[in-house]
Amino acid sequence: MTVYSHSRLSCFEQCPQKFKLQYIDKVETEEEQTVEAFLGIRVHESLEKLYRDLAHQKVNTLDELLAFFTDEWNTNWTDDIIIVRQEYQAENYLNMGRKYLTDYYQRYHPFKQGKTVALEELIRITLDAEGNYKLQGYIDRLTETQDGYYEIHDYKTNSRLPLADYIRSDRQLALYMIGVKNQYPDVKDVRLIWHFLKFDKEIDSTRTEQDLSQLKVDTIQLIERIENEERFEAHPGFLCEWCEYQSCCPQWSHLHMIKEKPANEYLKDSGVVLVNRYAEVKSAQKLANLQWDAELEKLEDALLSFAEKEHVEVVFGSKNKVRVSESEKYSFPSKNSKERGQLEKVLQKYGRLQEVSQLDTAALGKVLQEKQWEPEVLEALHKYIEVERKKRFYLSKIKE
Numbered sequence: 001m002t003v004y005s006h007s008r009l010s011c012f013e014q015c016p017q018k019f020k021l022q023y024i025d026k027v028e029t030e031e032e033q034t035v036e037a038f039l040g041i042r043v044h045e046s047l048e049k050l051y052r053d054l055a056h057q058k059v060n061t062l063d064e065l066l067a068f069f070t071d072e073w074n075t076n077w078t079d080d081i082i083i084v085r086q087e088y089q090a091e092n093y094l095n096m097g098r099k100y101l102t103d104y105y106q107r108y109h110p111f112k113q114g115k116t117v118a119l120e121e122l123i124r125i126t127l128d129a130e131g132n133y134k135l136q137g138y139i140d141r142l143t144e145t146q147d148g149y150y151e152i153h154d155y156k157t158n159s160r161l162p163l164a165d166y167i168r169s170d171r172q173l174a175l176y177m178i179g180v181k182n183q184y185p186d187v188k189d190v191r192l193i194w195h196f197l198k199f200d201k202e203i204d205s206t207r208t209e210q211d212l213s214q215l216k217v218d219t220i221q222l223i224e225r226i227e228n229e230e231r232f233e234a235h236p237g238f239l240c241e242w243c244e245y246q247s248c249c250p251q252w253s254h255l256h257m258i259k260e261k262p263a264n265e266y267l268k269d270s271g272v273v274l275v276n277r278y279a280e281v282k283s284a285q286k287l288a289n290l291q292w293d294a295e296l297e298k299l300e301d302a303l304l305s306f307a308e309k310e311h312v313e314v315v316f317g318s319k320n321k322v323r324v325s326e327s328e329k330y331s332f333p334s335k336n337s338k339e340r341g342q343l344e345k346v347l348q349k350y351g352r353l354q355e356v357s358q359l360d361t362a363a364l365g366k367v368l369q370e371k372q373w374e375p376e377v378l379e380a381l382h383k384y385i386e387v388e389r390k391k392r393f394y395l396s397k398i399k400e
């Protein structure tokens with residue numbers, strides 16, 4: 001089975017379609033880097049150098065550290081790096097990095113808080129006794145404060161301080177904690193430490209054995225869901241703006257296709273024609289004329305054919321767009337029917353009835369949609385359940 005990483009899991013949770021494009025189809029995109037990502041990399045490598053030199057009995061002065069950072073910045077900077085917030089220049093970000101490092105240096109100098117055990121270390125995490133579910137990741141810095149007491153340090157250059165809930169439930173460092181416990185047999189305790197460099201703040205947390213066991217169960221369930229996923233639905237949202245797969249994503253590819261056409265050809269695009277007419281008819285429909293209903297039906301059929309032919313989920317017009325979505329509706333045998341009783345028995349046989357609380361059909365529908373249970377159980381349920389697939393059309397205005 002694939003060896004997962006925290007970012008791979010997060011990608012699926014954010015948008016299954018993006019996960020498919022990135023990790024399954026392995027679509028190649030032009031490499032674009034934002035200034036925020038560039039700043040993060042340069043700060044990380046400067047702190048790595050600081051601790052690597054310390055391990056070689058060399059304490060950098062603050063000036064030396066800042067000179068290293070500035071040199072790396074200038075050597076690696078290219079004009080392709082994207083600055084989304086146009087009111088700022090590259091220099092502003094360079095100065096931010098210098099400030100982060102200065103605050104960090106002054107707070108921790110002479111850096112005797114613990115013995116550095118590893119820097120940018122690859123950590124392997126096994127979630128089950130059989131070794132079927134594995135993850136890996138890189139720890140920014142691992143230190144030992146006394147024999148067997150470890151700290152996992154993570155540097156953050158985020159522009160926002162996280163809420164307490166984030167720290168309590170953060171998955172990444174908790175997974176690394178499982179890896180450290182496996183990899184270093186003398187572990188007595190592990191602290192998780194986040195350095196929020198912009199705020200010159202250190203926040204720490206830990207996890208109990210019970211937390212880690214629950215995390216293993218939840219992560220295995222998520223991996224199972226990914227492995228059994230077939231639909232890879234797109235979850236469009238504000239992060240689409242930063243998504244490098246927009247031009248091949250079914251939510252946006254039609255827009256990218258028509259944007260490249262000259263104005264006169266763009267208006268002839270059959271998708272644009274259909275959406276423009278659909279918007280016209282929809283607004284005229286207020287007159288409740290049956291004639292419009294018939295035309296709407298035809299337009300919806302045509303939009304559906306267009307969406308299927310072009311493999312898109314959103315069709316764009318001049319001012320409007322239509323999202324064509326498919327939903328699944330499950331119908332279960334009615335209460336008190338013989339089939340309902342049989343369905344409950346099957347669930348009982350597999351010890352799953354409790355989970356859908358005396359056959360809560362909404363909960364069971366969710367389980368089926370997300371394929372949360374083993375294929376054998378899902379298969380056994382199928383003869384009791386009808387699946388109705390419905391196409392829906394959502395007309396909305398295109399934002400500027």
Ligand code: SF4
Nearest residue numbers: 015018236240243249
């Ligand atoms: S553009 Fe948005 S919806 Fe499409 S893959 Fe990227 S994140 Fe998902």
